[in-house]
Amino acid sequence: MTRAPAPNPRHLLARISLMSLLLAAGAAPTAVQAQTATKLKVGLMLPYTGTFAALGTAIENGFRLQLAETGGKIAGREVEFFKVDDESDPSKATDNVNKLVKRDQVDVLVGTVHSGVAMAMAKVAKDSGTLLIVPNAGADAVTGAMCAPNIFRSSFSNWQPGYAMGEVVAKKGAKKVVTITWKYAAGDESVKGFKEAFEKGGGQVVKELSLPFPGVEFQALLTEIAAAKPDAVYTFFAGGGAVKFVKDYAAAGLKKSIPLYGAGFLTDGTLEAQGDAADGLFTTLHYADSLGTPRDAAFRLAYAKTYKLQPDVYAVQGYDAAQILAIGLNAVKGDVSKKAEFAAAVEKSKIDSPRGLFSLSKAHNPVQDIYLRQVVGKENKLVGVASKALTDPARNCKM
Numbered sequence: 001m002t003r004a005p006a007p008n009p010r011h012l013l014a015r016i017s018l019m020s021l022l023l024a025a026g027a028a029p030t031a032v033q034a035q036t037a038t039k040l041k042v043g044l045m046l047p048y049t050g051t052f053a054a055l056g057t058a059i060e061n062g063f064r065l066q067l068a069e070t071g072g073k074i075a076g077r078e079v080e081f082f083k084v085d086d087e088s089d090p091s092k093a094t095d096n097v098n099k100l101v102k103r104d105q106v107d108v109l110v111g112t113v114h115s116g117v118a119m120a121m122a123k124v125a126k127d128s129g130t131l132l133i134v135p136n137a138g139a140d141a142v143t144g145a146m147c148a149p150n151i152f153r154s155s156f157s158n159w160q161p162g163y164a165m166g167e168v169v170a171k172k173g174a175k176k177v178v179t180i181t182w183k184y185a186a187g188d189e190s191v192k193g194f195k196e197a198f199e200k201g202g203g204q205v206v207k208e209l210s211l212p213f214p215g216v217e218f219q220a221l222l223t224e225i226a227a228a229k230p231d232a233v234y235t236f237f238a239g240g241g242a243v244k245f246v247k248d249y250a251a252a253g254l255k256k257s258i259p260l261y262g263a264g265f266l267t268d269g270t271l272e273a274q275g276d277a278a279d280g281l282f283t284t285l286h287y288a289d290s291l292g293t294p295r296d297a298a299f300r301l302a303y304a305k306t307y308k309l310q311p312d313v314y315a316v317q318g319y320d321a322a323q324i325l326a327i328g329l330n331a332v333k334g335d336v337s338k339k340a341e342f343a344a345a346v347e348k349s350k351i352d353s354p355r356g357l358f359s360l361s362k363a364h365n366p367v368q369d370i371y372l373r374q375v376v377g378k379e380n381k382l383v384g385v386a387s388k389a390l391t392d393p394a395r396n397c398k399m
Protein backbone atom coordinates (compact mmCIF):
# COMPACT_ATOMS: atom_id res chain seq x y z
CA MET A 1 0.00 0.00 0.00
CA THR A 2 1.35 3.44 -0.83
CA ARG A 3 0.92 6.28 1.55
CA ALA A 4 0.22 9.86 0.60
CA PRO A 5 3.32 11.94 1.19
CA ALA A 6 3.28 13.98 4.41
CA PRO A 7 2.30 17.60 3.71
CA ASN A 8 5.20 19.95 3.37
CA PRO A 9 5.00 22.05 6.59
CA ARG A 10 6.28 25.14 4.80
CA HIS A 11 3.44 25.03 2.19
CA LEU A 12 0.90 24.43 4.93
CA LEU A 13 2.13 27.46 6.88
CA ALA A 14 2.03 29.64 3.77
CA ARG A 15 -1.58 28.62 3.09
CA ILE A 16 -2.71 29.19 6.67
CA SER A 17 -1.13 32.64 6.80
CA LEU A 18 -2.68 33.66 3.44
CA MET A 19 -6.11 32.55 4.67
CA SER A 20 -5.77 34.41 7.96
CA LEU A 21 -4.67 37.51 6.08
CA LEU A 22 -7.74 37.31 3.81
CA LEU A 23 -10.05 36.75 6.76
CA ALA A 24 -8.49 39.57 8.74
CA ALA A 25 -9.04 41.90 5.79
CA GLY A 26 -12.65 40.66 5.44
CA ALA A 27 -11.75 39.61 1.91
CA ALA A 28 -12.88 35.98 1.90
CA PRO A 29 -14.88 35.79 -1.37
CA THR A 30 -18.43 34.49 -1.22
CA ALA A 31 -19.48 31.83 -3.73
CA VAL A 32 -21.37 34.41 -5.82
CA GLN A 33 -18.44 36.83 -5.84
CA ALA A 34 -16.16 34.01 -6.91
CA GLN A 35 -18.51 33.09 -9.78
CA THR A 36 -19.25 36.58 -11.02
CA ALA A 37 -15.57 37.48 -11.00
CA THR A 38 -14.95 34.78 -13.60
CA LYS A 39 -15.75 35.11 -17.26
CA LEU A 40 -19.25 34.23 -18.44
CA LYS A 41 -18.95 31.25 -20.76
CA VAL A 42 -21.26 31.61 -23.76
CA GLY A 43 -21.60 28.60 -26.05
CA LEU A 44 -22.51 29.53 -29.62
CA MET A 45 -23.89 26.53 -31.47
CA LEU A 46 -24.65 27.73 -35.00
CA PRO A 47 -24.27 26.65 -38.62
CA TYR A 48 -21.03 28.05 -40.05
CA THR A 49 -21.12 25.79 -43.12
CA GLY A 50 -23.89 24.60 -45.45
CA THR A 51 -27.10 26.22 -46.72
CA PHE A 52 -27.61 28.19 -43.45
CA ALA A 53 -23.97 29.37 -43.01
CA ALA A 54 -24.73 33.06 -43.64
CA LEU A 55 -27.58 32.90 -41.11
CA GLY A 56 -25.26 31.64 -38.37
CA THR A 57 -22.78 34.41 -39.06
CA ALA A 58 -25.48 37.10 -38.98
CA ILE A 59 -26.73 35.79 -35.61
CA GLU A 60 -23.22 35.88 -34.13
CA ASN A 61 -22.65 39.38 -35.56
CA GLY A 62 -25.86 40.63 -33.97
CA PHE A 63 -25.03 39.06 -30.62
CA ARG A 64 -21.55 40.60 -30.61
CA LEU A 65 -22.88 44.01 -31.64
CA GLN A 66 -25.22 44.12 -28.64
CA LEU A 67 -22.40 42.97 -26.36
CA ALA A 68 -20.11 45.71 -27.69
CA GLU A 69 -22.81 48.27 -26.90
CA THR A 70 -22.62 47.27 -23.23
CA GLY A 71 -18.85 47.53 -23.10
CA GLY A 72 -18.18 43.86 -23.87
CA LYS A 73 -19.60 42.74 -20.51
CA ILE A 74 -22.88 41.24 -19.38
CA ALA A 75 -23.94 42.06 -15.81
CA GLY A 76 -20.35 43.12 -15.13
CA ARG A 77 -18.88 39.82 -16.34
CA GLU A 78 -16.47 39.52 -19.23
CA VAL A 79 -17.59 37.06 -21.87
CA GLU A 80 -15.68 34.11 -23.25
CA PHE A 81 -17.09 32.42 -26.37
CA PHE A 82 -17.03 28.71 -27.15
CA LYS A 83 -18.11 27.89 -30.68
CA VAL A 84 -19.38 24.78 -32.45
CA ASP A 85 -20.37 24.53 -36.12
CA ASP A 86 -23.54 22.40 -35.99
CA GLU A 87 -23.66 22.06 -39.81
CA SER A 88 -27.49 22.08 -39.53
CA ASP A 89 -27.13 18.34 -39.00
CA PRO A 90 -29.59 16.86 -36.47
CA SER A 91 -27.71 13.54 -36.39
CA LYS A 92 -24.67 15.29 -34.86
CA ALA A 93 -26.64 17.68 -32.67
CA THR A 94 -26.60 15.87 -29.32
CA ASP A 95 -22.83 15.27 -29.51
CA ASN A 96 -22.28 18.86 -30.53
CA VAL A 97 -24.32 20.38 -27.75
CA ASN A 98 -22.62 18.12 -25.21
CA LYS A 99 -19.24 19.49 -26.31
CA LEU A 100 -20.43 22.83 -25.00
CA VAL A 101 -22.29 21.59 -21.93
CA LYS A 102 -20.04 18.79 -20.68
CA ARG A 103 -16.59 19.57 -22.10
CA ASP A 104 -16.61 23.38 -22.02
CA GLN A 105 -19.13 23.70 -19.17
CA VAL A 106 -20.71 26.83 -20.64
CA ASP A 107 -23.02 29.00 -18.54
CA VAL A 108 -25.42 29.61 -21.41
CA LEU A 109 -26.14 28.04 -24.80
CA VAL A 110 -27.06 30.26 -27.74
CA GLY A 111 -28.32 28.34 -30.79
CA THR A 112 -29.38 27.50 -33.35
CA VAL A 113 -30.86 27.99 -36.84
CA HIS A 114 -32.19 24.53 -37.80
CA SER A 115 -35.32 23.28 -36.01
CA GLY A 116 -34.16 19.64 -35.83
CA VAL A 117 -30.85 20.64 -34.25
CA ALA A 118 -32.60 23.04 -31.88
CA MET A 119 -34.86 20.27 -30.56
CA ALA A 120 -31.78 18.24 -29.59
CA MET A 121 -30.38 21.33 -27.88
CA ALA A 122 -33.64 21.90 -26.01
CA LYS A 123 -33.61 18.30 -24.75
CA VAL A 124 -30.06 18.65 -23.38
CA ALA A 125 -30.88 22.07 -21.91
CA LYS A 126 -33.99 20.72 -20.24
CA ASP A 127 -32.19 17.68 -18.82
CA SER A 128 -29.08 19.54 -17.66
CA GLY A 129 -30.76 22.79 -16.59
CA THR A 130 -28.38 24.82 -18.77
CA LEU A 131 -29.73 28.18 -19.87
CA LEU A 132 -30.68 28.13 -23.59
CA ILE A 133 -31.56 31.08 -25.81
CA VAL A 134 -32.72 30.13 -29.30
CA PRO A 135 -31.85 32.92 -31.79
CA ASN A 136 -33.67 31.48 -34.80
CA ALA A 137 -34.98 27.91 -35.05
CA GLY A 138 -38.76 28.04 -35.03
CA ALA A 139 -39.50 24.45 -33.95
CA ASP A 140 -42.94 24.79 -32.34
CA ALA A 141 -41.98 22.22 -29.69
CA VAL A 142 -39.17 24.39 -28.26
CA THR A 143 -41.82 26.65 -26.75
CA GLY A 144 -44.49 23.94 -26.89
CA ALA A 145 -44.12 20.40 -25.59
CA MET A 146 -40.45 20.96 -24.66
CA CYS A 147 -40.93 24.35 -22.99
CA ALA A 148 -38.95 24.87 -19.80
CA PRO A 149 -38.15 27.65 -17.32
CA ASN A 150 -34.54 27.83 -18.60
CA ILE A 151 -35.38 27.89 -22.35
CA PHE A 152 -36.06 31.18 -24.18
CA ARG A 153 -36.49 32.18 -27.81
CA SER A 154 -35.58 35.57 -29.34
CA SER A 155 -36.97 34.72 -32.77
CA PHE A 156 -40.39 33.19 -33.64
CA SER A 157 -42.25 29.90 -33.80
CA ASN A 158 -42.64 28.31 -37.24
CA TRP A 159 -46.39 28.67 -36.80
CA GLN A 160 -46.22 32.49 -36.55
CA PRO A 161 -45.20 33.76 -40.04
CA GLY A 162 -47.10 30.88 -41.66
CA TYR A 163 -50.33 31.67 -39.83
CA ALA A 164 -50.05 35.39 -40.64
CA MET A 165 -49.56 34.61 -44.34
CA GLY A 166 -52.56 32.25 -44.36
CA GLU A 167 -54.75 35.18 -43.35
CA VAL A 168 -53.19 37.48 -45.96
CA VAL A 169 -53.62 35.03 -48.86
CA ALA A 170 -57.20 34.20 -47.86
CA LYS A 171 -58.01 37.94 -47.79
CA LYS A 172 -56.48 38.34 -51.24
CA GLY A 173 -59.18 35.98 -52.44
CA ALA A 174 -57.10 32.95 -53.43
CA LYS A 175 -59.09 29.72 -53.14
CA LYS A 176 -56.68 26.90 -54.08
CA VAL A 177 -53.07 26.89 -52.94
CA VAL A 178 -50.16 24.48 -53.40
CA THR A 179 -47.43 24.49 -50.74
CA ILE A 180 -43.80 23.55 -51.24
CA THR A 181 -41.04 23.21 -48.64
CA TRP A 182 -38.27 21.10 -47.16
CA LYS A 183 -39.54 17.99 -45.38
CA TYR A 184 -38.53 18.70 -41.78
CA ALA A 185 -40.01 20.39 -38.71
CA ALA A 186 -39.63 23.99 -39.94
CA GLY A 187 -41.17 23.35 -43.36
CA ASP A 188 -43.96 21.15 -42.01
CA GLU A 189 -44.89 23.57 -39.22
CA SER A 190 -44.72 26.66 -41.42
CA VAL A 191 -47.12 25.01 -43.88
CA LYS A 192 -49.33 23.86 -41.01
CA GLY A 193 -49.62 27.40 -39.65
CA PHE A 194 -50.40 28.72 -43.12
CA LYS A 195 -53.01 26.05 -43.73
CA GLU A 196 -54.73 26.64 -40.38
CA ALA A 197 -55.37 30.32 -41.13
CA PHE A 198 -55.93 29.93 -44.87
CA GLU A 199 -58.56 27.23 -44.47
CA LYS A 200 -60.21 29.19 -41.65
CA GLY A 201 -60.42 32.04 -44.19
CA GLY A 202 -62.21 29.83 -46.71
CA GLY A 203 -59.28 28.62 -48.84
CA GLN A 204 -58.04 25.13 -49.49
CA VAL A 205 -54.53 23.67 -49.65
CA VAL A 206 -54.88 21.30 -52.60
CA LYS A 207 -51.37 19.84 -52.65
CA GLU A 208 -48.43 19.76 -50.21
CA LEU A 209 -45.13 19.28 -52.02
CA SER A 210 -41.78 18.72 -50.32
CA LEU A 211 -38.21 17.55 -50.76
CA PRO A 212 -35.62 16.46 -48.22
CA PHE A 213 -33.53 19.16 -46.45
CA PRO A 214 -31.28 20.73 -47.77
CA GLY A 215 -32.07 19.57 -51.32
CA VAL A 216 -32.45 22.02 -54.19
CA GLU A 217 -33.66 19.76 -56.99
CA PHE A 218 -36.85 21.73 -57.59
CA GLN A 219 -37.55 21.02 -61.27
CA ALA A 220 -39.95 18.07 -60.98
CA LEU A 221 -41.91 19.86 -58.25
CA LEU A 222 -42.16 23.06 -60.29
CA THR A 223 -43.58 20.99 -63.15
CA GLU A 224 -46.23 19.65 -60.74
CA ILE A 225 -47.11 23.19 -59.68
CA ALA A 226 -47.50 24.28 -63.29
CA ALA A 227 -49.81 21.32 -63.95
CA ALA A 228 -51.94 21.91 -60.83
CA LYS A 229 -52.53 25.59 -61.78
CA PRO A 230 -53.33 26.80 -58.24
CA ASP A 231 -54.32 30.41 -57.49
CA ALA A 232 -51.12 30.81 -55.47
CA VAL A 233 -48.15 28.99 -53.94
CA TYR A 234 -47.00 29.20 -50.29
CA THR A 235 -43.46 28.26 -49.41
CA PHE A 236 -40.87 27.98 -46.66
CA PHE A 237 -37.25 27.99 -47.76
CA ALA A 238 -34.30 29.88 -46.28
CA GLY A 239 -30.64 30.66 -46.85
CA GLY A 240 -28.92 29.17 -49.90
CA GLY A 241 -31.95 26.99 -50.71
CA ALA A 242 -34.22 30.06 -50.83
CA VAL A 243 -31.89 31.78 -53.29
CA LYS A 244 -32.08 28.83 -55.66
CA PHE A 245 -35.83 28.29 -55.26
CA VAL A 246 -36.76 31.90 -56.05
CA LYS A 247 -34.50 31.90 -59.11
CA ASP A 248 -35.83 28.54 -60.34
CA TYR A 249 -39.47 29.62 -59.81
CA ALA A 250 -38.91 32.69 -61.99
CA ALA A 251 -36.83 30.81 -64.58
CA ALA A 252 -39.61 28.21 -64.95
CA GLY A 253 -41.93 31.07 -65.96
CA LEU A 254 -44.21 30.55 -62.95
CA LYS A 255 -43.69 33.93 -61.32
CA LYS A 256 -45.82 35.68 -63.94
CA SER A 257 -48.73 33.25 -63.76
CA ILE A 258 -48.92 31.93 -60.15
CA PRO A 259 -48.22 34.36 -57.27
CA LEU A 260 -45.59 33.08 -54.84
CA TYR A 261 -45.96 33.83 -51.13
CA GLY A 262 -43.64 32.81 -48.34
CA ALA A 263 -42.54 33.06 -44.76
CA GLY A 264 -40.14 36.01 -44.91
CA PHE A 265 -37.02 33.86 -44.69
CA LEU A 266 -37.53 33.34 -48.42
CA THR A 267 -36.21 36.83 -49.12
CA ASP A 268 -34.26 37.79 -45.97
CA GLY A 269 -30.48 38.00 -46.32
CA THR A 270 -30.87 36.62 -49.84
CA LEU A 271 -31.83 39.56 -52.07
CA GLU A 272 -28.35 40.34 -53.43
CA ALA A 273 -28.07 36.76 -54.69
CA GLN A 274 -31.68 36.50 -55.95
CA GLY A 275 -31.55 39.63 -58.10
CA ASP A 276 -34.64 40.41 -60.19
CA ALA A 277 -36.15 36.98 -59.54
CA ALA A 278 -37.28 38.17 -56.08
CA ASP A 279 -38.70 41.50 -57.19
CA GLY A 280 -42.29 42.06 -56.05
CA LEU A 281 -42.58 38.98 -53.79
CA PHE A 282 -44.82 39.29 -50.73
CA THR A 283 -43.72 37.64 -47.48
CA THR A 284 -44.59 37.77 -43.77
CA LEU A 285 -42.05 38.14 -40.98
CA HIS A 286 -41.37 39.84 -37.65
CA TYR A 287 -38.89 42.23 -39.29
CA ALA A 288 -38.66 44.41 -42.41
CA ASP A 289 -35.91 46.53 -43.92
CA SER A 290 -37.73 49.84 -43.72
CA LEU A 291 -39.46 50.04 -40.37
CA GLY A 292 -38.37 53.66 -40.08
CA THR A 293 -38.15 53.78 -36.28
CA PRO A 294 -35.23 55.56 -34.61
CA ARG A 295 -34.42 52.33 -32.75
CA ASP A 296 -34.14 50.32 -35.96
CA ALA A 297 -32.27 53.07 -37.80
CA ALA A 298 -29.62 53.21 -35.05
CA PHE A 299 -29.27 49.43 -35.10
CA ARG A 300 -28.94 49.29 -38.88
CA LEU A 301 -26.35 52.03 -38.94
CA ALA A 302 -24.26 50.42 -36.20
CA TYR A 303 -24.47 47.01 -37.87
CA ALA A 304 -23.53 48.36 -41.31
CA LYS A 305 -20.59 50.31 -39.86
CA THR A 306 -19.27 47.35 -37.91
CA TYR A 307 -19.68 44.58 -40.48
CA LYS A 308 -19.87 46.46 -43.83
CA LEU A 309 -23.08 44.50 -44.42
CA GLN A 310 -26.80 45.22 -44.22
CA PRO A 311 -28.48 43.50 -41.26
CA ASP A 312 -31.31 41.01 -41.69
CA VAL A 313 -33.78 39.22 -39.44
CA TYR A 314 -31.06 36.81 -38.23
CA ALA A 315 -28.85 39.70 -37.09
CA VAL A 316 -31.82 41.13 -35.17
CA GLN A 317 -32.52 37.79 -33.48
CA GLY A 318 -28.85 37.44 -32.43
CA TYR A 319 -28.89 40.99 -31.09
CA ASP A 320 -32.06 40.27 -29.12
CA ALA A 321 -30.68 37.00 -27.75
CA ALA A 322 -27.91 39.08 -26.16
CA GLN A 323 -30.52 41.55 -24.85
CA ILE A 324 -32.55 38.75 -23.24
CA LEU A 325 -29.40 37.34 -21.64
CA ALA A 326 -28.45 40.77 -20.29
CA ILE A 327 -31.94 41.42 -18.86
CA GLY A 328 -31.93 38.10 -17.02
CA LEU A 329 -28.34 38.28 -15.82
CA ASN A 330 -28.58 41.88 -14.65
CA ALA A 331 -31.51 40.87 -12.46
CA VAL A 332 -29.43 38.16 -10.76
CA LYS A 333 -26.21 40.21 -10.71
CA GLY A 334 -24.48 37.79 -13.03
CA ASP A 335 -25.30 34.67 -11.00
CA VAL A 336 -26.57 32.14 -13.60
CA SER A 337 -27.56 29.66 -10.90
CA LYS A 338 -30.56 31.84 -9.96
CA LYS A 339 -32.75 30.40 -12.72
CA ALA A 340 -36.15 31.34 -11.30
CA GLU A 341 -35.20 34.97 -10.75
CA PHE A 342 -33.60 35.12 -14.20
CA ALA A 343 -36.82 33.84 -15.79
CA ALA A 344 -39.04 36.17 -13.75
CA ALA A 345 -37.05 39.22 -14.90
CA VAL A 346 -37.20 38.20 -18.56
CA GLU A 347 -40.91 37.33 -18.35
CA LYS A 348 -41.88 40.76 -17.12
CA SER A 349 -39.63 42.73 -19.48
CA LYS A 350 -40.39 44.45 -22.77
CA ILE A 351 -37.53 43.82 -25.13
CA ASP A 352 -36.49 46.94 -27.03
CA SER A 353 -35.80 45.21 -30.32
CA PRO A 354 -35.00 46.80 -33.69
CA ARG A 355 -38.17 44.95 -34.86
CA GLY A 356 -40.25 46.90 -32.31
CA LEU A 357 -41.02 46.23 -28.64
CA PHE A 358 -41.91 42.66 -27.81
CA SER A 359 -42.49 40.55 -24.73
CA LEU A 360 -42.18 36.83 -24.17
CA SER A 361 -45.19 34.59 -23.72
CA LYS A 362 -45.51 32.30 -20.70
CA ALA A 363 -43.85 29.63 -22.86
CA HIS A 364 -40.98 32.10 -23.60
CA ASN A 365 -41.73 32.75 -27.29
CA PRO A 366 -41.94 36.33 -28.63
CA VAL A 367 -45.40 37.90 -28.74
CA GLN A 368 -44.85 40.14 -31.73
CA ASP A 369 -46.24 41.93 -34.75
CA ILE A 370 -45.87 40.00 -38.00
CA TYR A 371 -45.28 42.38 -40.88
CA LEU A 372 -46.36 42.03 -44.50
CA ARG A 373 -43.39 42.98 -46.70
CA GLN A 374 -42.80 43.28 -50.41
CA VAL A 375 -39.47 43.04 -52.21
CA VAL A 376 -38.62 46.34 -53.88
CA GLY A 377 -35.10 46.41 -55.30
CA LYS A 378 -32.78 45.08 -52.59
CA GLU A 379 -35.23 45.68 -49.72
CA ASN A 380 -38.02 43.85 -47.94
CA LYS A 381 -40.19 46.94 -47.76
CA LEU A 382 -42.81 47.27 -45.07
CA VAL A 383 -46.36 47.08 -46.47
CA GLY A 384 -48.19 46.91 -43.13
CA VAL A 385 -48.85 44.78 -40.05
CA ALA A 386 -50.32 41.44 -41.14
CA SER A 387 -50.97 40.25 -37.59
CA LYS A 388 -50.75 42.40 -34.47
CA ALA A 389 -49.08 40.96 -31.34
CA LEU A 390 -49.38 37.43 -32.67
CA THR A 391 -49.01 34.84 -29.89
CA ASP A 392 -47.97 31.27 -30.62
CA PRO A 393 -50.56 28.88 -29.19
CA ALA A 394 -47.77 27.01 -27.31
CA ARG A 395 -49.62 23.73 -27.74
CA ASN A 396 -48.67 21.15 -25.10
CA CYS A 397 -46.50 23.51 -23.06
CA LYS A 398 -46.94 22.72 -19.39
CA MET A 399 -45.05 25.20 -17.31
Ligand code: PHB
Pocket (backbone or CB within 6 Å): 052, 055, 113, 114, 115, 116, 136, 137, 138, 139, 158, 186, 237, 238, 239, 265
Ligand atom coordinates in the same frame (compact mmCIF):
# COMPACT_ATOMS: atom_id res chain seq x y z
C1 PHB B 1 -35.72 26.36 -38.87
O1 PHB B 1 -35.20 25.27 -39.16
O2 PHB B 1 -36.45 26.48 -37.89
C2 PHB B 1 -35.45 27.56 -39.70
C3 PHB B 1 -34.33 27.62 -40.49
C4 PHB B 1 -34.07 28.77 -41.25
C5 PHB B 1 -34.93 29.84 -41.16
C6 PHB B 1 -36.05 29.78 -40.37
C7 PHB B 1 -36.32 28.64 -39.64
O3 PHB B 1 -34.66 30.94 -41.85
